[in-house]
Amino acid sequence: MCDDELIPPQADMTEREWLRAGSDAAAGAPPMPTTGRVPQWVNRRTLLGGAMAGAALAVLPSQAQSPASAATRPGTPGAFPFPEHPNGKGEFAVLVTGDAGTGDEAQYAVAAAARDVCRAEGIGLAVGLGDNIYENGPESADDSEFQDKFERPNNGIDVPWLMVLGNHDCSGLIPGSGGDPSRGDREVAYAKTSKRWYMPNRYYSVPLPAADPLVEFFAIDTIPWSSYVAQLDPYYHWDGPYMREQRSWLDRALKASRARWKVVIGHHPYLNNGKHGSAGSYDGFEIGNYTSGVHLKDMYEKVVCGRADLILSGHDHTLQILEPTARTGGTRQVVCGASAKTEDGKAHFGHPAAWQNFSDNGFMVLKVSGARLTIDAYTVDVATRTATLRHRTRQTTPVAAARAHA
Ligand SMILES: [Fe+2]
Numbered sequence: 081m082c083d084d085e086l087i088p089p090q091a092d093m094t095e096r097e098w099l100r101a102g103s104d105a106a107a108g109a110p111p112m113p114t115t116g117r118v119p120q121w122v123n124r125r126t127l128l129g130g131a132m133a134g135a136a137l138a139v140l141p142s143q144a145q146s147p148a149s150a151a152t153r154p155g156t157p158g159a160f161p162f163p164e165h166p167n168g169k170g171e172f173a174v175l176v177t178g179d180a181g182t183g184d185e186a187q188y189a190v191a192a193a194a195r196d197v198c199r200a201e202g203i204g205l206a207v208g209l210g211d212n213i214y215e216n217g218p219e220s221a222d223d224s225e226f227q228d229k230f231e232r233p234n235n236g237i238d239v240p241w242l243m244v245l246g247n248h249d250c251s252g253l254i255p256g257s258g259g260d261p262s263r264g265d266r267e268v269a270y271a272k273t274s275k276r277w278y279m280p281n282r283y284y285s286v287p288l289p290a291a292d293p294l295v296e297f298f299a300i301d302t303i304p305w306s307s308y309v310a311q312l313d314p315y316y317h318w319d320g321p322y323m324r325e326q327r328s329w330l331d332r333a334l335k336a337s338r339a340r341w342k343v344v345i346g347h348h349p350y351l352n353n354g355k356h357g358s359a360g361s362y363d364g365f366e367i368g369n370y371t372s373g374v375h376l377k378d379m380y381e382k383v384v385c386g387r388a389d390l391i392l393s394g395h396d397h398t399l400q401i402l403e404p405t406a407r408t409g410g411t412r413q414v415v416c417g418a419s420a421k422t423e424d425g426k427a428h429f430g431h432p433a434a435w436q437n438f439s440d441n442g443f444m445v446l447k448v449s450g451a452r453l454t455i456d457a458y459t460v461d462v463a464t465r466t467a468t469l470r471h472r473t474r475q476t477t478p479v480a481a482a483r484a485h486a
Contacts, residue, residue, distance in 0.1 A: 086256055091368030092310045095253045159275045160240050163204030164289045166449065172288050172295060173201045175237065176444040178209030178347075178394025178417035179246065181229040186441050186462050187420035191233040193460045193467035194443050198237050201445055205239050205288070206276075207297070209394035209416060210246025210347030212267065215255035217248060221269035230277065240278045242286060242299055243267065246347040246394065250303045258307030261316045283326050285333050288448075295448045296339035298330060298388070302348040306362060306373035318369045327379055334387045340478055341453055342388040343446070347395050348373060350380040351413040353429045353436060354396030385409040389453060389479050390446075397421040399442050399457050401473050403432040410479040414455060416444045435471035443467070452476045 088098050166172055175198055180187050197203075213225050234241070245264040252260035264282055271279040278286075282301045287293030304316040304323050311317050334342060351358045360366070360377035369375060384391060386409025394417030402413040413431075418441050425439040440459035447454040454474045458467040 086254060086308070087363050088257075088308050088371060091365045091371040094312065095257055095259045095309050098254060098257075098309060156272060156275060159278075160238050162240055162286070162288065162290065164291075166294075167202030167204060169202060169447075171202075171447040171449045171454075172205065173203045174446040174448070175203050175206040175239075176209070176392060176414075176416045176446055177207065177419040178392075178415075179211040179397055179421055180208060180233075180419035181212040181225075181248070182214050182420040183225070183229040183233075184420060186422075187229070188233045189462040189465045190419045190441050190443055190460045191237065192465040193458070195236045197443075197445060197458060197467050198239075201447070203237070203239060203445070206234075206237055206241045207345055207392065207446075208241050208243045209345060209392060210244045210302075211248040211394060211417075212243055212246060214248050216251045217263045218266045218270065221266045222273070223266070226270055226274070226277070231274070234276060238276070241276045242297055242345060243271070243277055243279045244299045244345055244347055245282060245301050245303055247303055247307060250307075252309075254309070257309045258303045259309040259311070261301070261304050261307075261311070261322075262313065264301065264303070283329065285337075287337070287339055293337070293339040294450060295341040295343060296337045298333055298337075298342065298344045300330060300344060300346040301326060302346040302373075302376055302393075305370075305376035305379065306348045306359065307370050310368075310370050318375045323375075327383060330379075331383050334383065340450060341390075341448055342478075342480070343390045343392060344384050344388045345392045347393060348376055349393035349395060349413055349415050350377065350384070350391050350411075351402055351408070351431045352393070352396050352415055353400055353402070353427045353431050353433060354398040354415065354423055354438060355428050356396045357429060358431070385411045386479060386483060387411070389475070390414055390455075392416060392446075397423045398436065398438045399440070399444070399459070400436040401434045401444075401455055401457060401471065402436075403434055404475075404479075405432060410482055412475070414444070416442075418442045434473045437470065442470075453478075 089101050247258035248256050250261045250264045251257045268279050271277045285298045287296040314320050315322050359373040362373040365372040391413045397417045399418050400415040404410045404412045423438050442459040445456040452474050457471040460467050
């Protein structure tokens with residue numbers, strides 16, 4: 081069970097307002113107005129972690145980066161190469177994980193089970209869907225947490241890992257708040273020294289194969305559109321330059337892509353039957369510019385739906401293969417955030433699903449050929465470190481082709 085999720089008492093508070101609200105509640109002051117959710121206050125361990133994070137931030141200069149307009153290959157000596165040819169089965173096979181960065185036994189068990197499947201399936205690439213380093217992201221670009229929560233557990237899965245930022249990777253005073261996106265720059269910097277971790281920028285694309293792509297991945301940063309708290313740095317405002325540039329880049333990149341299959345990867349889901357809910361009403365919030373994810377919903381609907389075949393997301397610690405619908409324009413939402421944590425065992429919403437699981441750890445394998453796109457969902461028994469294939473979904477017509485013939 082995941083018992084460390086912190087939900088703010090109301091939408092779009094600053095971190096300091098949230099902390100003050102917690103202090104007032106603890107002191108017996110009248111509660112602040114809420115949207116009906118039961119607030120979960122920050123505990124002592126959280127505050128301690130936040131204070132240390134704040135101290136580290138005080139000496140870290142703000143790094144505003146120019147966005148990537150195309151994939152750039154890492155310059156890291158010895159970096160694992162991207163696959164340029166399909167495997168022996170005629171497919172590009174990709175391991176999909178999410179919310180993995182705890183460093184706990186469950187992460188190591190899922191990775192160990194996945195390692196065996198990766199060998200059998202001829203995996204050439206892996207994806208990490210955010211919350212890569214719990215609870216507050218790394219403290220520097222060479223934090224030992226990169227070893228304990230990524231390199232060691234994934235040793236033997238020796239392929240490039242397309243990494244995206246999660247709310248825990250970009251938190252300020254409160255773990256998971258998403259209130260300090262600049263901390264994500266440390267994960268971009270780490271990519272320059274890792275053979276596995278691929279994150280040339282905070283958002284980027286990777287076509288496979290590079291010369292004549294069959295599939296293209298579009299990695300996005302969903303955090304400033306869906307943080308639990310209001311962004312204080314104008315650069316990262318929901319309508320500030322960073323998010324405007326990212327949205328414009330994604331629009332252009334999807335339009336320009338020559339790949340048969342297009343896959344958007346980002347931490348927060350568009351649709352979700354798990355407890356966090358869907359973009360536009362995350363965690364029961366339907367007001368404000370941040371906590372509800374209303375602007376991420378708008379971006380998914382106007383830029384991604386009907387153009388990408390898949391949205392791969394984490395955030396909810398569940399495994400869900402939802403069905404494409406008219407609402408999604410034929411795009412399929414997949415949630416794969418159970419690679420270290422699990423959820424409460426039940427569906428909270430009723431979006432049509434091909435298969436879903438709310439109680440087990442697990443991962444998925446995406447297999448792409450010219451003829452079809454296949455998603456295999458595995459659950460993992462942590463005690464024995466073994467994976468079981470639970471479900472397989474196949475689709476044969478890319479969204480773009482279906483729309484062209486409609
Ligand atoms: Fe998350």
